[in-house]
Amino acid sequence: TFDFAGEAVGAMAAADLAVFVVDASSGLDHATVDLWRQAADRGLPRLVFVNKLDREHTNFEMVLGELQAAFGAGVAPLEIPIGVAEGFHGIADLLTDTAWIYDSGSAELGEIPEEMEEREHQIHDSLVENIVVADDALLERFLDGEVPSFEELEKVLGRGVAGGTVFPVVCGSATIPIAVDRLCNYIVEVGPAPSDRPPVPVTVGTATLDVAPDPSADALVHVFKTAVDPYLGHVSYFRVLAGTVQRDLHLSNGRTGDDERFRNVMSLQGGESVDVDSLPAGDIGAVAKLSDTRTGDTLSATGRAAAPAIGFPTPVLSVAVTARSRNDEDK
Template identity: 45%
Template sequence: MLFRAGVVTRPGRVENGNTVLDTQPEEHDRTQSLTLGLASFEWADCRINLLDAPGYADFVGDAMTALHVADVAVFVVDGVSGLQVNDELLWQAAAERSIPRIVFINKMDKERASFDQTLAGLRDHFGAGVEPLDLPVGEASEFTGVADLLSEHVILYDTGSATTSDELPADIADREHEQHEHLVEDVVEIEDDLLARYLDGDAISVPELEHALRRGFSGGSLWPVLCGSATEAIAIDRLLDFLCHIAPAPSEVPGVEVRNGNGSDSLTCDPSGDPLAFVFKTQTDEYVGQVALMKVLSGTLHADDVLVDQRTGTKERLHNLLRVLGSKHTPIDTAVAGDIVGAIKLTDVTTGDTLAPIGSSLTVTPVEHKRPVYGIAVAADSAGDEDKLSTALAELVGDDPTLEVVRDSETHQTVLRGAGDVHVQVALTRLQRRYGITVRTEPVKIAYRETLLAPVETEGRHKKQSGGHGQFGVATVRFEPLPRNGGYEFVDATRGGVIPKSLIPAVGKGVAESMERGGRHGFPLVDLRATVLDGKHHSVDSDDFSFRMAGALALRAAIDKVGTLILEPVDRVEVTVPSSLQGDVMADLGRRRGQIEGTEPAGDGEVTVIASVPTSEVVDYPVALRSMTHGRGRLALSFERYQERPDPR
């Protein structure tokens, strides 16, 4: 598209590492798009802001981000391999947001490319509203152009230059006429007056058909299909023309829902309104620092305007507004409603922030990403880099909120989580390249816990005498295991002042501290009631520390006497797959000691399997599920409870 629009002098290829929007070294290494790219350019009499989203499933978060601010969604479908799993997921997401959708069947110049099979697949998945506007002229290496089904013209291409003709090739003439009539019948149904005239035998002009098509596309009743070849620049101009002349302008799309105090409003895209901008993504540039990509939802932004970040309340001056073309930034003076621009040198802006005039209460709801399901523990290889690593991880998450960093106080690990193993590995590569930190990785430790096997009564005695003021405290404590998630209860059942009331809490604190230090296997103790029954004190030597020690020693004696059992964390697992794979998924979860709790229909021939599975059994599950379902499975994990771990013997 950029080549056809004259923005670049030659078309780039992902496999050659010279595409405008694949700017990261990781993308060049893997020869695939991994991050959301922005290209703002002009075609004919309009400006197009192109958000290029990665297609790999691990990076679907960026595609969801793009849909949050897009006015139109273009689905580029491979004419050889057809629809991919991610296409179905994103189509549904676009439909939920009422975003008009158009399909461009690409790679029609390749061997085994099939327009008919790809179109049939589109209709099978998305319905009869899928409407081809073109037919290919020629196949594979003989693919030279398209027949426009509305005008019945043929557009042929030679090294990117287009020639239009009224003469249809003989081998597609009959089919083209048939498809033209079918298209006209579908389009005239959009407008009652056109339908009436058509039924009366009137000829409907191409401009009238285009007007109705525009209405049907914007309203979501028709999903046009074009075809061509990006590498050969065939029919790319058709797609650009469609976006400029058929697709709705920003002012014609439904208003954006914004929060206004405790309520909500619909904000129309009006250049004369109050300025409001939504930061949908931040990116770190090695030369200019953080670049905030934002969509202007209302009003007009000017360089040096001062707006308020609604999250922090901080005033932000827009020192530099930028027109973005991949990694190239061009300063501009203004940006109007509907535009997508960049800004640099902002104080504390992050992904999801709303920039509004001083005194405004309007806020845009940010994208809600699914919780990441794959994790790995990370640590700096050099102890001196630990602080640097923390800062770097925070910046990575700022640029990519689908990542998550958790510092686990129980296992003392820093865990980096992402949508899958590829997502996490790319983040680690970026970490080392961008920040120069060598990272050591290891599997995520499972946060096991322990509880007592049986009720028991013990005595904790702490006595220390070394001349002068000594230490003395004795506590008799009954320990009882509680039901799961029972927590820790401390009860004072002493009588007669055997332990001064002021020192009783110290016993409970000592027990709690000993619980945190762990049981026989070194895991924290939980689900325990400690009842102080009796004790002894000394008027001079007894103090808070002495009875904390007495409480701790009583618990250690209880552990030695009755032992503990290990509790393992259990996750709620929700797996959405095609119904044909339900049995495979349920069997696999069973092998992982999972308990199937039920199934729910998920629509479009899919089912969601719900199960409780020990956390230790799902550490690698995202990778296994992708392999088992060929990428068609979707996974959600959340902590559910602790349960007794079976004896590993």
């Protein structure tokens, strides 16, 4: 059975931004609200993608209202859909006051439909006002009648996202696809970089140190997930908290004190893994066949470091799996 909650919590421990995908036909559910609370407790920036707008019985305005009622005034739409259900064919960009029309996954700049113009302009003006109040210099120029540029708005918006005060809402359909490319762009453009995030408090002996993602520091790795691959065997997924992880690097496990050798270092690209020579601080990767490393372990040069506990939910079902023979144990 796939442990969605456990997988999500583990991913939060390694992420710089949580993207919440909400079904436009069914709206906000309990699992999303619970995971949002956990992301908030971790101080993790959040973004919402309202999906499946090509389905019947969808209502973007209703879903947006549910999000704002549940998560507060920081929920800010950056897009609104053009068309409904099977007629959904594009989005209006509220930051730039433009429309993007999609055909077979490709987008072209188009006109905002006349029946949407008044509503779109209202939301655009409200969005701009809410963004500029976060920057005194930009607000002063805005009050003097100057129109902020897209780049200025995006920069201030990014600071709000990183600070956990603004939660952008974008929309589309992953299956057609519509606006998935824009979602990826927003993750890059307004999502925080590792250097924008607060240092990680790491316990070393009896002291607690704030660790920044410095690639020139000693290597420090936190394992947030463990899986068994039919070809690679035991695979540990990790985030590089500091330093640079290179192939054949030796680090010590803070739980066991044992030496672990990174025989290979893999970069994750969707469902694929690609061998790389090194991964710098802030990156996420995987390594196969560590001898005795578990989810939640911290590996460092000294072997005495411990990153904050991931805090997985309490299991409600326990299952034990035993290999038929010793030869099958790694599989």
